Amino acid sequence: MLYSLSLQFGTEGWELGRVTSWYWAIGVLSVGLGYSFIGSRLLAREIVMPIQHLYERMSDVQIGYMQTSASDLFSDEFSRLIWGFNHMLRGINVQHARNNQLVESYFATLAAALDARDPYTAGHSLRVADYAVLIGKLAKLREEELNELRKSALLHDIGKIGIRDSVLLKEGKLTDEEWVQVKDHPVLGETILRQIEPASFMASILPGVRSHHERYDGRGYPDGLQGEDIPLFGRIIAVADAFDAMTSDRPYRAGLDRQKALVILDEGRGTQWDPYFVALFVEHMQKDGFDEQNLDIRRTSP
Numbered sequence: 662m663l664y665s666l667s668l669q670f671g672t673e674g675w676e677l678g679r680v681t682s683w684y685w686a687i688g689v690l691s692v693g694l695g696y697s698f699i700g701s702r703l704l705a706r707e708i709v710m711p712i713q714h715l716y717e718r719m720s721d722v723q724i725g726y727m728q729t730s731a732s733d734l735f736s737d738e739f740s741r742l743i744w745g746f747n748h749m750l751r752g753i754n755v756q757h758a759r760n761n762q763l764v765e766s767y768f769a770t771l772a773a774a775l776d777a778r779d780p781y782t783a784g785h786s787l788r789v790a791d792y793a794v795l796i797g798k799l800a801k802l803r804e805e806e807l808n809e810l811r812k813s814a815l816l817h818d819i820g821k822i823g824i825r826d827s828v829l830l831k832e833g834k835l836t837d838e839e840w841v842q843v844k845d846h847p848v849l850g851e852t853i854l855r856q857i858e859p860a861s862f863m864a865s866i867l868p869g870v871r872s873h874h875e876r877y878d879g880r881g882y883p884d885g886l887q888g889e890d891i892p893l894f895g896r897i898i899a900v901a902d903a904f905d906a907m908t909s910d911r912p913y914r915a916g917l918d919r920q921k922a923l924v925i926l927d928e929g930r931g932t933q934w935d936p937y938f939v940a941l942f943v944e945h946m947q948k949d950g951f952d953e954q955n956l957d958i959r960r961t962s963p
Contacts, residue, residue: 689735711739715746722750752801774814775822778829785905792901792942793894799941813869813894814901820850820870844882847871869894873902878932896935900926900942903934923947 710784721729729750772786793814794858797807821829824846838895851871854863872886873894879887889896907922917925930936 690712711743715743716751716774718746722753740783755902768812768815771819775819778821778826780929785909785935786818788905789817789898789901794940795945796897796900799945800938802955809865810869810894813866814898816850816854816866817873817902818850819896820848821845822853823849844874847874848883866894868892869898871895873898875899876933877935881933889936895931897938900934900938903929906944919946 673916690958699736718729769787772790776785776787790811794807794811794842798811802810821843824842825851828835828842831839851867854867854870857863869892871883873893875884875886875891875895876899877888877896878890879885886895891899904922904926907925908916908919923946926934927943928941930939
């Protein structure tokens with residue numbers, strides 16, 4: 662309309678002060694183009710913003726963050742799209758939770774199957790996992806690290822499945838040859854777990870399985886690692902494994918009193934075990950103890 666008026670001014674020779682009709686027409690066109698540009702940007706923003714928001718939520722899912730959701734703050738068309746995305750994500754989360762539960766059951770079943778070979782070690786892997794997670798919490802590990810630590814502790818002795826019963830269940834003193842076979846179980850366990858696909862699924866728990874018999878002073882096996890060269894999970898599981906082994910009954914001896922076992926752990930700080938994790942565990946056990954009812958159930962379960 663403004664452009665038509667400017668043409669009318671031009672054909673009839675009107676002027677507005679010192680501004681000719683041509684300048685007026687150019688001004689009107691400039692204002693119109695400016696409004697058009699602003700309007701197109703606002704319209705594009707209304708389209709791009711929900712798409713960008715949805716893309717960001719999809720990126721969260723891509724990296725494994727499943728607790729995200731898209732905000733339903735847009736127009737009806739995009740609202741339906743975002744509702745569909747959130748509905749799909751809820752289904753994925755349900756399936757993800759089921760898969761995690763299945764994996765946890767898988768690890769616990771493997772550990773129970775291993776412990777069932779020897780009635781005197783029934784529940785050993787589950788108790789070691791409990792102790793290891795306790796130490797991890799005291800050390801303020803992240804939730805993801807605690808989950809991986811538990812899996813590693815549950816399967817720390819899986820290599821013993823390859824040791825003959827005549828050696829593994831022997832009540833007397835082992836011969837040098839038999840002791841070599843027993844000392845091979847961390848490496849054998851790592852080898853067994855490497856067969857599980859995809860390899861990346863087990864990668865985080867393998868170091869703990871291989872290194873849980875390393876000593877802080879470097880005199881352990883299988884690699885003779887020393888100090889903090891020993892993987893984190895290996896140092897934690899070593900403390901948990903030793904405590905449960907000392908306090909559990911064996912055919913050739915009764916389990917130690919827990920207080921005595923804590924004293925032995927404390928005496929081995931910096932030599933056999935990581936001093937930091939021993940200190941955390943001993944201090945907590947002496948001060949607050951552990952979930953005795955839960956542990957008693959696990960000690961008597963077959």
